Amino acid sequence: MNRRRTLAGLAAAGTAAALLLTGCGGDGGTADGPVTLKVLTWEPGGAEYWQQVKSSFEASHPDIKLEMESVPFDKYPEVQGPYITSQSGPDVMANNAGLELFDRRNAYVPLGEQAAEINKDLVSYSGACEDFDTSKNCYGVPFSYQGNVLYYNKDVLAAAGLDPEQPPATWDEFGAACEAVAATGKTCLALGLSGTFPAYWDFPEIARNYLTEDDIRALLAGTISWTDPKLVSTLEKLAEITTSGWANDNAPSITMLPDGADIFQRGDAAFAGTIISDAVNWQAFGEALGDETLGVTRWPVINPDAPLAQKFSGIEGAVYGVTQWSDKKDAGLTFISWLAGKENGELWVEYAKGQPLNTNVDSALLPDSPAFLKIQELVADPTLHAGVMLSGPEADALARGWQQVTLGQLTIDAWAEQMQQALERSPTKQQN
Amino acid sequence: MTISTAPAPEPTSADRTPGTARRPARRHRHAREWWLAALLVSPALALAVAFKLVPLVRGVITSMESSAGFGGATFAGADNYLRMLDDPMVITSFRNALMVVATLPVWVVLPLVLAVLIHQRAPGWKFFRAVYFVPYTIAPIVVGIMFRQILAPDGPINAGLRTIGLDPLAIAWLNGRYSALFSLVAVALWSFFGLGVMTYLAGLATIPDEMLEAAYLDGAGFWRRLFSIVVPMLRPTVAYWSVLCASGVLIWLFPLIYALTQGGPGDATMLPEYLVFLTTFTFLDRGYGSAIGIALFVFVAVLSIFSVRHMFKEGTRKPR
Numbered sequence: 001m002n003r004r005r006t007l008a009g010l011a012a013a014g015t016a017a018a019l020l021l022t023g024c025g026g027d028g029g030t031a032d033g034p035v036t037l038k039v040l041t042w043e044p045g046g047a048e049y050w051q052q053v054k055s056s057f058e059a060s061h062p063d064i065k066l067e068m069e070s071v072p073f074d075k076y077p078e079v080q081g082p083y084i085t086s087q088s089g090p091d092v093m094a095n096n097a098g099l100e101l102f103d104r105r106n107a108y109v110p111l112g113e114q115a116a117e118i119n120k121d122l123v124s125y126s127g128a129c130e131d132f133d134t135s136k137n138c139y140g141v142p143f144s145y146q147g148n149v150l151y152y153n154k155d156v157l158a159a160a161g162l163d164p165e166q167p168p169a170t171w172d173e174f175g176a177a178c179e180a181v182a183a184t185g186k187t188c189l190a191l192g193l194s195g196t197f198p199a200y201w202d203f204p205e206i207a208r209n210y211l212t213e214d215d216i217r218a219l220l221a222g223t224i225s226w227t228d229p230k231l232v233s234t235l236e237k238l239a240e241i242t243t244s245g246w247a248n249d250n251a252p253s254i255t256m257l258p259d260g261a262d263i264f265q266r267g268d269a270a271f272a273g274t275i276i277s278d279a280v281n282w283q284a285f286g287e288a289l290g291d292e293t294l295g296v297t298r299w300p301v302i303n304p305d306a307p308l309a310q311k312f313s314g315i316e317g318a319v320y321g322v323t324q325w326s327d328k329k330d331a332g333l334t335f336i337s338w339l340a341g342k343e344n345g346e347l348w349v350e351y352a353k354g355q356p357l358n359t360n361v362d363s364a365l366l367p368d369s370p371a372f373l374k375i376q377e378l379v380a381d382p383t384l385h386a387g388v389m390l391s392g393p394e395a396d397a398l399a400r401g402w403q404q405v406t407l408g409q410l411t412i413d414a415w416a417e418q419m420q421q422a423l424e425r426s427p428t429k430q431q432n
Numbered sequence: 433m434t435i436s437t438a439p440a441p442e443p444t445s446a447d448r449t450p451g452t453a454r455r456p457a458r459r460h461r462h463a464r465e466w467w468l469a470a471l472l473v474s475p476a477l478a479l480a481v482a483f484k485l486v487p488l489v490r491g492v493i494t495s496m497e498s499s500a501g502f503g504g505a506t507f508a509g510a511d512n513y514l515r516m517l518d519d520p521m522v523i524t525s526f527r528n529a530l531m532v533v534a535t536l537p538v539w540v541v542l543p544l545v546l547a548v549l550i551h552q553r554a555p556g557w558k559f560f561r562a563v564y565f566v567p568y569t570i571a572p573i574v575v576g577i578m579f580r581q582i583l584a585p586d587g588p589i590n591a592g593l594r595t596i597g598l599d600p601l602a603i604a605w606l607n608g609r610y611s612a613l614f615s616l617v618a619v620a621l622w623s624f625f626g627l628g629v630m631t632y633l634a635g636l637a638t639i640p641d642e643m644l645e646a647a648y649l650d651g652a653g654f655w656r657r658l659f660s661i662v663v664p665m666l667r668p669t670v671a672y673w674s675v676l677c678a679s680g681v682l683i684w685l686f687p688l689i690y691a692l693t694q695g696g697p698g699d700a701t702m703l704p705e706y707l708v709f710l711t712t713f714t715f716l717d718r719g720y721g722s723a724i725g726i727a728l729f730v731f732v733a734v735l736s737i738f739s740v741r742h743m744f745k746e747g748t749r750k751p752r
Contacts, residue, residue: 025484077691081713103716194694250585252697392715404698405605421520427499427717 008289023405029370035331036065038092039418042073043214044144044278044318044346045352046193052347060096064331073279074195074215074257077392080104091326092335096200097127097142098388099220103428105130108139108321109329118337122357123338127316132222132384140321142342144277145355147314147376147385148201151285152295156270160184167297171237174300178246181270191247192260193403198238199395201273204386205299206237206315220389222429226419235401235415237302241407252403265289273299274378275356276315282371296374316357316383357380392428394419450502451474455721488729493724505719512723522724524699525707529614532681532703533735535617539677540670541623543628548628548654548662551636552644561633565626572684576691580606583692612693612700619692620685628673635669636662639713673693675739 043050047070054066069090071079083089084107095101101108111118117136119125122142129138154164160180168174178188179271191202210230211219218224224231241247248254248263258364261280264272265288276278286294301309320339322332349365355375365370390398397418404410410418423429498508516522546564550557567575582588585604590602605615639662649659663670686705689695695702695710704724712721 037650078709081716085712085718194696199743250604250607253604253612253693254580254584255694321669327621375580396710396714403696406611408698409609425519425715425717426713 015089034063034100035328036064036067036091037328037331037335038067040067040069042076042089043070045348045354049347049351052351054342056347057335061334064334074255075407080294087325090323091316091328091332092320092322094318094320096388097319098385099391101128101139101319102130103391105139107324109324110137110139118340121359122340124316124357140319141340142316142319143313143339143357144317144348145357145379146275146277146317147312147379148205148273149276149375150273150296150297151264152271152300153289154293154295156186158183164295166247167295171300171302174175175244182257187263187269188246189241189258190263191251192254192256192274193251193399193406194253194255195399196395198255198309198402199390200387201275202238203398205273207234207386208308208311208313208383209302210234211386212307215265216384216386219386221424222423226423231275232412232416238402238404239412245303252406260425276375281371283353285357286371293370294371297369300379308383311381311383312378313385314379315385315388317391363373371394389431393422393425395421397422450583451455459616469502491722491726493726494719495726497719498720508719512720516723516727519697519699521702525702525704528701529682529703529731531613532617536681539621539681540674543625544632544670546657547629547632551633564629567623568626572687573691575623576688580692583615605654607692609700610699614700616688616692620688624684631673631721632666635666639665657692671739671742678739679736680733682728
């Protein structure tokens with residue numbers, strides 16, 4: 001009898017230990033306690049904003065606790081990939097709107113008809129939906145607007161004898177400005193070619209001079225060849241940035257974030273092509289250089305007659321969705337619905353200093369920085385963002401090819417050929 | 433005293449009984465020992481099957497699948513392996529791997545020389561014994577981030593070279609096709625050589641001091657003592673370290689590539705292990721990533737097998 005009791009005790013202890021070790025504790029809380037949602041994020045907008053998200057959401061939803069797993073943006077795919085492969089991990093996670101999200105759509109719960117209701121107050125949410133079509137499946141909720149501009153340092157321009165209030169507007173003017181800046185010993189364009197930033201931040205700005213919106217959709221579908229003259233011309237102009245000596249010498253071996261952005265923030269470069277929200281935006285540069293020193297402009301135009309040349313390459317920012325494997329889908333849905341709401345929109349403006357998507361955000365909260373106001377002008381006329389249409393292999397090949405072209409190891413034609421091979425290696429685009 | 437030549441009497445049944453009774457007892461004992469041995473081995477066997485064999489078999493199965501994104505997979509047979517033959521990135525990554533393997537003599541000899549110097553109580557040996565091991569205790573990802581600054585065009589290495597008038601040597605270390613790979617290997621060597629020094633020191637402790645002292649008194653210089661006494665007596669240790677390095681140089685470099693070059697510029701520092709990771713988790717091509725991983729496994733196994741066989745022979749050779 002005693003032996004049986006001992007065995008039963010051992011079995012119970014073993015089961016309890018196994019449950020503890022495997023984390024099978026139900027919803028992460030006690031039976032009556034709050035549900036704990038695990039959220040994987042690269043903290044777009046910064047740590048302070050996410051602390052506000054956590055405290056504000058938990059205050060209004062006492063039955064749900066948020067447990068954030070924060071990962072740096074450039075390391076995010078490497079952390080998220082194993083979670084998706086093993087179908088385990090966070091209950092809510094994020095991806096950039098566009099192909100990055102579509103490639104991972106099987107990891108998210110489609111919102112179905114709820115998408116329209118959840119996102120009803122947003123300016124746009126098509127980047128969270130298949131093929132940028134809101135009538136198709138949508139996989140999450142965006143709350144910020146994102147895109148590329150060219151930031152410049154007015155002091156560096158002035159020191160080079162250029163008018164800080166009239167930054168170069170055309171490609172030729174930009175080349176002339178770079179020569180003037182180089183003569184002062186500064187870098188013209190701060191650039192880092194390692195990783196996927198060139199694909200997201202530089203490629204779309206050149207591509208707008210050659211592609212139409214239909215071409216950009218073809219890029220998403222993988223039906224336009226990289227040997228198409230329009231895309232070859234885009235690659236040629238990208239190469240010109242580095243082969244003409246407009247960028248820093250170490251561009252091939254550094255990343256844009258943080259290395260390239262650091263060059264600009266230190267005041268060692270005249271220009272930096274980055275983004276309007278999240279990290280390395282007008283606020284970060286304004287803090288480093290001073291709001292009065294920071295200027296914002298559109299990337300220089302190459303073909304003024306191109307239909308998209310004067311547009312803004314815009315896209316919804318990070319999209320948060322509920323994971324397929326989560327056993328707390330209702331709580332996850334509650335959280336992402338809250339993210340799309342006015343309260344979070346205002347937190348986004350106030351703490352992340354970002355561009356909100358929610359139309360009900362109090363306009364009095366919007367920053368009055370000159371750079372932010374200029375960005376408001378630029379984003380008013382948006383077009384599709386060509387960068388987020390690139391698959392993982394294409395974004396990788398774009399950066400590696402640009403590195404090699406810069407170092408004289410690759411011709412433009414060979415680069416285009418490598419891009420085409422990358423397109424053919426793209427699992428999602430192969431389906432087309 | 434007489435010696436009887438009479439034939440020995442046949443054993444009686446009473447004499448036979450204990451012998452025949454002993455045999456089943458022995459058999460029973462052997463069976464019990466066998467079961468005990470099996471019981472003792474089984475945890476290790478279970479762990480090896482669960483954590484080595486099963487993932488390997490799973491990897492082989494995945495390498496024969498085709499998947500779009502993170503969606504469902506379909507059987508693809510040998511397609512992924514055939515794709516590898518036409519993929520310039522795969523070919524380059526294995527070519528780079530061979531170049532890294534070619535640096536093996538440095539990985540084996542450098543720690544040995546330093547270990548012998550420490551063993552012979554060279555000036556400052558206590559300090560160096562501690563200092564050499566420090567890099568090994570720093571996480572490789574931190575080493576990578578650290579050396580990204582150190583190897584920058586305007587970093588401390590180039591500043592030092594310029595200060596001593598060696599301007600032509602102050603190159604962009606991570607920009608060139610070969611200098612980037614060389615720099616990566618040099619950083620890896622910096623990070624791991626301390627482990628080699630410690631390994632050799634453990635081996636050197638088994639060589640009697642008298643032998644080295646006798647050689648010294650006979651007039652043998654440092655290199656003569658190294659190659660005529662230390663190396664022959666340290667063969668098993670050298671073989672062990674060689675095996676570790678042969679496989680290690682192909683699977684230790686991942687965190688350094690990740691932090692330092694991301695395989696670039698271009699494909700200059702792309703090694704198969706990083707390509708596996710990139711293909712699987714960034715390109716979302718699990719089947720193809722697994723196929724490259726299995727090819728790397730075979731590559732490392734082939735490379736290691738010669739060293740392991742040599743080590744086994746050394747270990748089982750009877751002393752002359």
